[in-house]
Amino acid sequence: MLRQVLLAASASQRVRRVVSTAPLTRDVVTRFVAGETTADALAVAQRLLADGLLVTLDYLGEDTVDPEQAAAVASEYVTLLERLCADGLTAGGRTEVSVKPTAVGLGLVGHGAKTAAENIARICVAARAAGTTVTLDMEDHTHVEATLGLVSELRPDFPDLGCVLQSYLRRTPGDCEALAGDRSRVRLCKGAYRAPDGVALPARSEVDRSFARCMRTLLAGAGYPMLATHDPRLIAIAQSLVAAGGRDASSYEYQMLYGVRRDEQQRLAAGGEQVRVYVPYGSDWYGYLVRRLAERPANLTFFLRALRSRQ
Ligand SMILES: Cc1cc2nc3c(=O)[nH]c(=O)nc-3n(C[C@H](O)[C@H](O)[C@H](O)COP(=O)(O)OP(=O)(O)OC[C@H]3O[C@@H](n4cnc5c(N)ncnc54)[C@H](O)[C@@H]3O)c2cc1C
Numbered sequence: 001m002l003r004q005v006l007l008a009a010s011a012s013q014r015v016r017r018v019v020s021t022a023p024l025t026r027d028v029v030t031r032f033v034a035g036e037t038t039a040d041a042l043a044v045a046q047r048l049l050a051d052g053l054l055v056t057l058d059y060l061g062e063d064t065v066d067p068e069q070a071a072a073v074a075s076e077y078v079t080l081l082e083r084l085c086a087d088g089l090t091a092g093g094r095t096e097v098s099v100k101p102t103a104v105g106l107g108l109v110g111h112g113a114k115t116a117a118e119n120i121a122r123i124c125v126a127a128r129a130a131g132t133t134v135t136l137d138m139e140d141h142t143h144v145e146a147t148l149g150l151v152s153e154l155r156p157d158f159p160d161l162g163c164v165l166q167s168y169l170r171r172t173p174g175d176c177e178a179l180a181g182d183r184s185r186v187r188l189c190k191g192a193y194r195a196p197d198g199v200a201l202p203a204r205s206e207v208d209r210s211f212a213r214c215m216r217t218l219l220a221g222a223g224y225p226m227l228a229t230h231d232p233r234l235i236a237i238a239q240s241l242v243a244a245g246g247r248d249a250s251s252y253e254y255q256m257l258y259g260v261r262r263d264e265q266q267r268l269a270a271g272g273e274q275v276r277v278y279v280p281y282g283s284d285w286y287g288y289l290v291r292r293l294a295e296r297p298a299n300l301t302f303f304l305r306a307l308r309s310r311q
Contacts, residue, residue, distance in 0.1 A: 003294045004194065028299070031259040032292050033060070034281040038080055041281035042087060044258070045095050052269045053277050054253065055095040056135060057084075060282035061103040067115055070105030074119035078126040085130035096133045096162075098278060099123060101147050117150055124158040135162030135185065135226070140193035141169060141200065148175065159183055162226065166191030167211035168200045176214040180221025187226040187255060188214050192291045212237050219245055219252065226276070228255035230264065249273060257292070 034044035034057075045055045059077060064070045077097055081090070089095045104123075105115030120136065127134045138147055144166075151163040162185035165172050169191060179186050190207050191200070201207050211234055218225035219241045227238050235254065242252070253274035256265050269275045280288055293299045 028293075029285055029289060032257070032280070032289060033285045034258060034279050036281065036283045038076075038083060038281070041080065041279065042083060042089070044279055044281070045084065045089055046087070048277050048279070049089060049094055051266065053265060053275050054093075055089075056098045056255070056276055056278050057095060058098040058100070058137070058278060058280040058288075059103070060280050060288055061284040062100045062139065062287055063102045063107055064105055065107070067105060067108060067111075070103070070108065070115055070119055073103045074122050077123045081123070081126040081130045081132070084132075090130040090132040093132045096135065096276075097123065097127065098135045098137050100137045100139060101143060101150060102139055106143060106146055106150070113146055113149065116146075117153055120150060120154060120161075121157070124154065124161060128158070133160045133162060133185065134158070135187055136164065138164035138166055138189075138191075141195040144169065144171070151179075160185060162187060164189060164228075165214065167214050168195065168207045170199060170201060172210065173213055173217065176217040180218050180223050182222045184221070184223035185226065186218055186223055187228050188218060189228040190231075192295065208234065216241060219247060225252045226255050227252065228278070230256050230261045232264075235264075235268070260292075 034040050041057050041059075045057060048055050057080060059073060059080065061073055064073065077099065081097065084090045084095050099120060101116050101120070104119035106112045108115050120134070124134050136147055136151060138144060148163065151161060154161050160183065163179065164187040165175050165179065167188065167190050176186070176188070188211065190211055201210060208231070211229065211231075215225070215227060215234070215238055219238070227235075229235065238254070241247075242249075249272055253276050254268055255276045255278060258277050258279040265275050265277060
């Protein structure tokens with residue numbers, strides 16, 4: 001219930017204004033976001049790599065309504081990739097990038113898919129030159145079909161373009177079957193957006209069961225599964241599936257969010273697993289932050305304190 005209220009709040013401009021200007025909000029933001037500048041992102045990536053972790057960088061922003069803004073986001077990614085490469089941070093795909101399709105134009109009326117495809121192709125070219133990869137984030141359920149359309153359109157030219165599947169959607173077990181093929185890079189997560197019951201599974205237990213089922217499909221396939229969860233039970237299931245299938249540790253990876261379960265990230269990496277940390281940066285952090293708060297009631301303590309101090 002609280003989660004639904006918070007996710008609804010993420011769309012409210014009035015709540016956005018109050019939260020963005022509350023003094024304590026900054027403390028909450030810095031836990032989950034690397035900073036506002038490219039230099040902040042590079043510094044955090046360098047630190048995480050030095051700790052034996054892998055990184056995917058996300059330039060914050062979503063729901064772009066202007067083609068020039070969409071092109072500017074793509075240019076930011078190109079510059080980021082050039083700087084990462086110049087600093088030696090992309091070798092072997094150690095640092096890659098995550099891109100939200102609506103940030104590069106998917107939501108533009110009339111020509112969204114074309115604009116997004118062109119911008120993503122530009123980013124993929126820069127990633128290839130830097131020796132690394134791009135993963136397309138999955139946003140709310142209204143964009144799933146179009147996002148998977150972008151993946152199938154672009155993969156002939158960029159076979160290592162990754163995509164995300166969300167276990168809370170009823171359609172996802174079928175999508176996993178379809179996308180578990182050779183070299184297919186698929187990030188599996190539970191899903192962080194609001195969705196109606198007809199489209200999404202209503203109970204957390206069902207979402208978890210679906211995650212385990214999807215993981216089984218992906219780990220049995222010939223692709224490269226990226227298991228994005230902090231859930232200890234699902235990580236334990238992943239480890240037993242990997243052991244039973246004799247899968248090499250280089251043929252899949254775990255992924256977690258910056259600022260969430262840092263000890264577990266280190267523990268898995270120390271045990272020989274590949275662990276990639278999803279690191280967002282940029283000034284447009286509001287929607288991302290509210291989704292992180294909605295995931296965990298304990299995070300709300302910070303949030304409510306921030307709001308109170310504003311009154
Ligand atoms: C690398 C990565 C990429 C993602 N990309 C997408 C995407 O493209 N599209 C999308 O819809 N969603 C994405 N997500 C978010 C995902 O869908 C979930 O909302 C989020 O990961 C929480 O689910 P969980 O599997 O960790 O399980 P949960 O059951 O939510 O959490 C399990 C445990 O993890 C810890 N935890 C989880 N979240 C938090 C938090 N915010 N703060 C503190 N502790 C926490 C808690 O200990 C919790 O008990 C991504 C997640 C990751 C890790």
